[in-house]
Amino acid sequence: MTIAVRKQGEWMSKNDERILELLCSTDRCRPRDIRDELNDFGIALRLDYVDKRLETLEDAGLVASDALRFRITDRGRAYLLGEFDATSVRSPQL
Template sequence: MTKSDDAILEILDECGIAIPPRAIAFNVENVSRPTIDRRLPKLEDAGLVERYEDPQGYTRITNRGRAYLAGELDASDLEDE
């Protein structure tokens, strides 16, 4: 997990809806669009976000992602799976 991951999860949690990567990049300071595009699949693999093919790329946070933000899951717990 990186600082970028935390920022991505926080914006998704704050907005409460599925949004496209472009909107994530627009609303997260100091995280580039290429970084977001690179990190979203990793967050999805960890079960922290859910991504949709239609509409393309829209992403929302999962309950597991919220648990991570709340400190109920440690980053090391995510790496073990």
Template structure:
């Protein structure tokens, strides 16, 4: 999928490895990106179903875990 980039993979990996609900600010801090960049990327990930929101916090979805595990390709998203 041409809209996905390295930041998206790093966001998904952080959410998966932490097992936590994280805000865009916390994600940005841990990945050393700006909060605005993370917010734009996480909106796209949410629209595609790879992450889910709980208020202002985000966690990886089952679809996101499937993508990381290689059970779902970017083209299938």
């Protein structure tokens, strides 16, 4: 059994992985849906915080949006599998 070791960038928050994991399990999500789903798991986040994190993750290439829905990218999936080193992304535009 191998365990994926994720290399988190210094610009990432602890909730970024939770957002990416949620997006990995669904096709596309609106920020409000992400907030509500995480809230159902006991992770209370404000909508403006989720919006900010999604913008940062998009700037890093880990998620993509079309209109108001977000999806995880191949790079985001690679990060979750421990195959992409997020430390190689220097402080995406906030």
